[in-house]
Amino acid sequence: MKQKLLFIAILGIFISGNLFAKTGAVTPYNPEEKVYWDFLRERLFDEENAFVSSFQGDILIYLKGAGKQDSSIVENLMQELKKLIPDRNVRFSNKYYEVNANNQIIHSIHIGFNDEGIISSNGYVHHSKNISGNQIYYDGFKGIYQPDIFGQNVNVKFNDSISFTERKRYIEYAIVMSMCVLKGNPLEARTFFENAILNDFDYNPLNTEFSDVDKFVISKLYAYDFKEQFRNYMLVNYSWRYYLVFTYKSLMSPIAYLTCFLFAIVIFLVSYNPVLKRNYRNKYWSYLISGLLVTNTLIVAIVLYGFLATRYVILDSGYLIQWMILNFVSILLSSLLFLIEKVLVKDKLSHKNQLFLKVLSVFVIIVLPLSIALPFIDGYDNMLQVYLWIIGITIATVRGMVIYLKNIGALEVREKEVELVALKEANTRAEIQSLHARINPHFLYNSLNSIAGLAHRDADKTEKMALSLSDMFRYSLNRESKVMTEIHNEIEMVRSYLEIEQIRFGERMSFTIRIDEETCRYLAPKFILQPLVENAIKHGISKIESQGFIAVSIVLVNDKIEIKISDNGPGFSEGLVAGYGLQSLYDLLEICYKGEAEVNWQNSPDKYILVRIPSKSNSIEV
Structure with a gap:
């Protein structure tokens, strides 16, 4: 829900572009004033920063080598500038810069005429000896990346044949251009005023004059409330979005x-x-x-x-x-x-x-x-x-x-399935551990009764049966918590079990154990033999009155270990697993071998149950 609300909010902002509509003063600018403002915007802003560059204090003009005509032209221009920017003090100066009462540096415009050099603050002499006649040479740093315009050095050189009008255009061009920093892109300019000094970004003084649009730019640029006026112009004629982007x-x-x-x-x-x-x-x-x-x-x-x-x-x-x-x-x-x-x-x-x-x-x-x-x-x-x-x-x-x-x-999803399988395996392991941790109570009860009965009649058999029972308990209780064990350990445990049963049954039972020596180094699940032998006794020889025998065989055949338990008791019924309680054995083999183990049985000509397991396996901790 939160995601949908956030999406709707952003979409609403996008759709509500009209909310960035024209705001501010109700009365729009007249067409001429708007075009003048457009002219100013296209020349003075670089669309990257929110400021334009200008002299920050009084407008100081320092002349060197100026003739009577040149001085008169500059003085008349200064009087006109005073009317355009009454907030600023426009005056002559005889210094490269001045320091006001607030300890601020006030930069000036230095104009040198006809090879008269100007000494800057660092002692460097700026002169016009290397420029030809009727030409202006600028040598001063303008604040392109900051709002301040520093001291401007302008060298002007005239030929003797130049007229007063042409001389006036050069001087006005030099001073007006010194007071402004053109930052705009001429390729994007949509406004054009014929003969305006600030009209073009190219150097062409003779084709210019101090026009109304130039005066408008100077008057607005040097007004103390210029930022507010420019913001109002943008919001009235465009929009908040346009103003912010610009x-x-x-x-x-x-x-x-x-x-x-x-x-x-x-x-x-x-x-x-x-x-x-x-x-x-x-x-x-x-x-x-x-x-x-x-x-x-x-x-x-x-x-x-x-x-x-x-x-x-x-x-x-x-x-x-x-x-x-x-x-x-x-x-x-x-x-x-x-x-x-x-x-x-x-x-x-x-x-x-x-x-x-x-x-x-x-x-x-x-x-x-x-x-x-x-x-x-x-x-x-x-x-x-x-x-x-x-x-x-x-x-x-x-x-x-x-x-x-x-x-x-x-x-x-697969992890959930694995967890379910793991739970089933854990349940099976719990059953196996339960099998490992206990001996059939009836078996233990019968064994202890047999020991008690033999104690007064046959001390040797009593001792042998007690030792075998002790070995079985030791195997069951003192092994590490692992499902797998070496095959020779299983043989020893089953041998102890059969010896106990043989004493109980007496001459009615005999057994043999045959194992290949090379199989002893392989691993097999713990208690894999005991349930098979127990079933052979319980469902086999205990059901007959004649001599019974059990044969245990473990051999290696084609990288498989074959475990065969044979007896001469009654044949297996069709319900082998259910009737003979071997489900734990099947679960044990599935956990250890993942379907690679086999269980087969037959009744004739010989009765046996056969288990085949891989000869290479790793122990599994439980």
């Missing part, structure tokens, strides 16, 4: 990137379960719908970025055609991706290899063909290829994340 582009651009990223994340979270994670009956739909989702998310993110980081957002019929083309390309790429992965990505591959091939195929399909084709397209730009690689890597990475998350979901 004056704070370096700040709005990362905000736009972050917003687009969050928008893409929200789309991903909202669509993950219903679209990306969904298992379609036809896998092609998964490719197609996912591709269209990614494509349209990118398109909307690009529009959103343009809305937040650029001044112009154009959504017209041309944009609609581009949107349709991109979706058509997305369908083609999704279809191609489906076909390629159907051929390359096989189910028998590991999940890591499948993931790698799927991510690589996305990158190859999106990036490589277009990267190869781009250099042959008119207007090719290296940055376009960089953006293409970034988009390709992004899409491939996102798809890799989706596939990974899908596999994580599948792994969770």
